[in-house]
Amino acid sequence: MKKDIRYSCYPFMREKSSCVDYEIRTDSLTTRIGAVIPTLLDDEKGQIVLEDLRIIHPLAYHANGSVRGKLAITEEDLSWLSDRYDFYVSNVKETIQQFLLPQGVESSARLHICRSEAKKSYRALHKVSEEREVPEILFDFLGLLANVFFVMAVYMNKEHSFEEIPFISKSYPTKKAK
Template sequence: MNRKGERKLYYTGNGDSGFSYTLKQRLSKDSDLIEAIGDIDELQAFLGYAWSKTKEKDVKDIIEQVIYNLYLINAKIAGFEKKDFSEEETKILEKLIDSYAGKIKPIKKFVYPLGTESAVLLNVCRTLARKAERHVVKINGEKSILSYMNRLSSLLYVLYRYENEKNGFKDETFDVK
């Protein structure tokens, strides 16, 4: 409490015993649901970091929409959102993937995770999206959410490569042969 007797919004102390709360339940902080929510939160934070580093307005707009959709997904899996997550959002990601893939050189080899700061951050976000997807799969069977999480990492990979090309960084590739 502050001097006026108002509750502080930055901490509650409710989680001090290793439990967290969703709308419906009290859960151990190591539960699959809390892991999924935390992974999405971590992804959103890094997307914000990537947003701050890119100079591309179109990429900033995409990142903002993805962050918004991840809030909707977190609300849904935590039990706050009653309506289904729209499959249209996955179709939008697919259109973006196709559009940005058309702006970059095709590859047939593995690409080393190098490049400009904004590009590398998008690649980090790609790996975080994959991690979040693995936890979401454990706790949520809603096809629209699973499809969105799966496409998101593909979009982030294409944006990573787009950022590099746009800024003159040439991909370094690795051939497994």
């Protein structure tokens, strides 16, 4: 009897390979990016971020399939993302000289969640790299993507005049808040 596909949410779910965990993590990342987009549709101050997310959104799924399948993240993608990072940093440079609590307007809070998901995806990719060879560009992409989400979040708070809250660690020496 043929198995009914309605009971299978993902064909590789029972694999022992860490690749499955990476694919699930990047699927979560892509889903979280999709959850930011509606918060920006009617936000005239968020149109630059919205335009960038419309490019980043499919790139996250390309990163998803780039381990099991053909590498789909290119040097051009990485260069574009790096340019976007530079754009956002140029707008929030003073604010990001310290640790900040992840919070803010709704789009910013969701971008912080995306940042965290990108870091989890990076870590899952590291686990895959212990089992098989992984293209270095995927690590570069996910690391940079996490940082882009961070500066995007700070940018959105700045655009909405939402004050960042510095975080002063009791565990590690950090720069003093200004």
